[in-house]
Amino acid sequence: MGFLDKVPRLEALIERLESAEGLEDLQNVIEELRDSFGVDHMIYHWVNSKGDQYGCGTYDLEWVNRYVQKGYLRVDPVIVGCFQRFHPVDWKRFDWSSKAARAFMQDAIEHGVGNQGYSIPIRGPNGQFAHFTLSHNCNDEDWQTFTDKNRRDLILISHSFNQKALEFQPGRTPESSQSLSPREIEAMTLLATGLSRAQAADQLSISEHTLRVYVESARHKLGALNTTHAVARALNRGLIVI
Amino acid sequence: MGFLDKVPRLEALIERLESAEGLEDLQNVIEELRDSFGVDHMIYHWVNSKGDQYGCGTYDLEWVNRYVQKGYLRVDPVIVGCFQRFHPVDWKRFDWSSKAARAFMQDAIEHGVGNQGYSIPIRGPNGQFAHFTLSHNCNDEDWQTFTDKNRRDLILISHSFNQKALEFQPGRTPESSQSLSPREIEAMTLLATGLSRAQAADQLSISEHTLRVYVESARHKLGALNTTHAVARALNRGLIVI
DNA sequence: CGCCCCCTCGCAGTTTCTGGGGAGTAGGAT
DNA sequence: ATCCTACTCCCCAGAAACTGCGAGGGGGCG
The missing domain is CATH 1.10.10.10 (Winged helix-like DNA-binding domain superfamily/Winged helix DNA-binding domain)
Known part of the structure; x- marks a missing residue:
């Protein structure tokens, strides 16, 4: 059964997501989500401007390490593109023109990242920024069909996922705020x-x-x-x- | 027919929303949305760093003017609360303990704002912040039932609404290109x-x-x-x- | 009534910031 | 090849902010 025939049940998926009990469990959840949608990869990637990042997803560990080690965070058009946008966006609409971006893409594809991608920017309080991303190997037309069909469900899932991730993220909780006169x-x-x-x-x-x-x-x-x-x-x- | 029996058709609503052709039309859209959900009020309220604000919604004009003139922006627990949160939130969960907040609430209710409210924080690129809010007069239980039922639809609608509002306000991100090295x-x-x-x-x-x-x-x-x-x-x- | 917080005002010495200048390297873009 | 941007370093003098000390009146609360 191809990924276009999958019929993910939003209710059940969000229920499962909201029952997650820790960062490790989120890793299980995202694998289940990936399987439910039938795509190659699904990733949640949280980042701040200090360069701290947290991610969970189904990319190869080797690729993740390479990403961190090579400082791809500052090159990745997905990060830059999501940072400038509000709505979910297909990877084709990012700016891949710079040399660094093209090198990055080639490296990514060699490490198992799909040729297609769809990313949902997420922003929380205090400048928190993350994106929820799907990646797959297929032709443009199929990918378009898939993203059109699942856009809304993915928005809702990305929201719930971010909330869960924020819950489990230590140090992100607001300090005891004494009010000012x-x-x-x-x-x-x-x-x-x-x-x-x-x-x-x-x-x-x-x-x-x-x-x-x-x-x-x-x-x-x-x-x-x-x-x-x-x-x-x-x-x-x-x-x-x- | 009570507001709990309304069955808003998400597809149609979003389609209508995305066909909006200007800020004036957004005002019509939000009135239609209000009627579709059967609540007393629906508001989109955009705030920027300089204290500029743009809103459209179904509050009395008198209340809106009073809000601006009295500088309620700096008092309104909805603004403060949404600013600190990521997920949609019931007004009951805001901090109404300060004297200013209680005075504000009383003033608001006297000007036709409902005793119940539900607000969805929205954040876009470059620190853009807005909230999409519903207000109604009813008891706690009914309101809980209503918000539980419509939460997801409202998230999606608030997203589309914000995108539209951003589209129609190109001047909203004047210095956006000035990123820092x-x-x-x-x-x-x-x-x-x-x-x-x-x-x-x-x-x-x-x-x-x-x-x-x-x-x-x-x-x-x-x-x-x-x-x-x-x-x-x-x-x-x-x-x-x- | 005392306590605490909020509002208002003052002095002085030390440190830090501001706003001009100029100059060279490296890399990417056109 | 040239231009532009980012990054690095340097000087100086006046303006502003910081630190730490003080004072008194008013209002709410137990």
Whole structure:
């Protein structure tokens, strides 16, 4: 039975996904998902800008290691393309024109990655970014048919998968956020918009000294080392919005 | 017929949504969606870093104006709560404990917002943030039944809606092409974590002068007035993660 | 009533940031 | 081949921010 004839049952798949009990189990889940959709590979890949990454999926371990070791993260058009997009996208629509990208593609195909691919960008709080990707070996027409048919189910699955992955990801849970006083919020917000302390104080019609007290206070509450750090933390915790 | 008996046809709704031809038409679409689901209100609310906001939905115009004029954007637990979350969330799970939040809620209910609500956070490239929200007047049990039943459809609809809204707002991502270089990202990330320039330079094993060049460069690219501003913008646009 | 937090204001010395300059290498793109 | 970008290093002087010390009034809460 070809992969076009598979009829994945969304309900059952999501139920299984939500019953997952740890990162190891997610690996089992993604293999089951791959089988349910009948494609060659399915991958969840989480990444942040520090270069940390976590992934689970059905690629060869050798390829995964090579990917990490060669720093393909900064070359991979799937990463770059997903980062710029909102909606699911076929790999054909990525920019493969650069030399590095073409070399990467050739290397990938040699390591068992399919010639077709479909990736769903996912974004969470605090700039979290991931993508959920399917890869397969087939012709363009079949792939188009397949992705058209399963697009919505895949969106929902990728969402649930990301939620599960976030749950199991240590250190991604928000710290105990002590709230800021109204004045502190105002002061931090103005600084975050680029005003100097003097300008911000002027805008609030208070002395610069007073404003400084608010900023200091906010810094201490946030456990921040300096103003920039405090603004960054306040933004990250959603305490201020700019 | 109560709102629990409605059987919205996802296919038709999304088809209609994708045929929308402008922001004005999106307003029609959201009213049709509201009627299809049989709830009191449906809202799409887009927010950016500068405090600009765009919304369309079925709230009273008076309430919308009041919301903007009173700066409720900075108080609204729906905004704060969605900003910290990934998955759709019932309003009951937001933090309504602060005095400002309770005053806001009372004001909202007096202006026709329902006592129940369900919000879906949406994030796009470059730190774009929005939420898709339903509000209704009913008891907890009915609302739970309704949201459980329609959760998946609403996720898909909110996605398509956001894509459409993005399409019609090309100016939404004006400086999107101004991405930061790898070194600039590293430098900004370190500053955002509280390090001084000297410490950050040390960590990158470069001279402080060089680091300063990166920071300056990033500042110019981001159109920021100072380092704190630049860090705030980079965080908001999802260019760096801490 | 005392306690704690919030708001407001002040001084002074030290460190850091800002905003100009200039200069050279390497790699990719056109 | 040439241009452009990214990366690395250097100087200087003025402006701004940080650190740590202080003060007092107001409001809510047990």
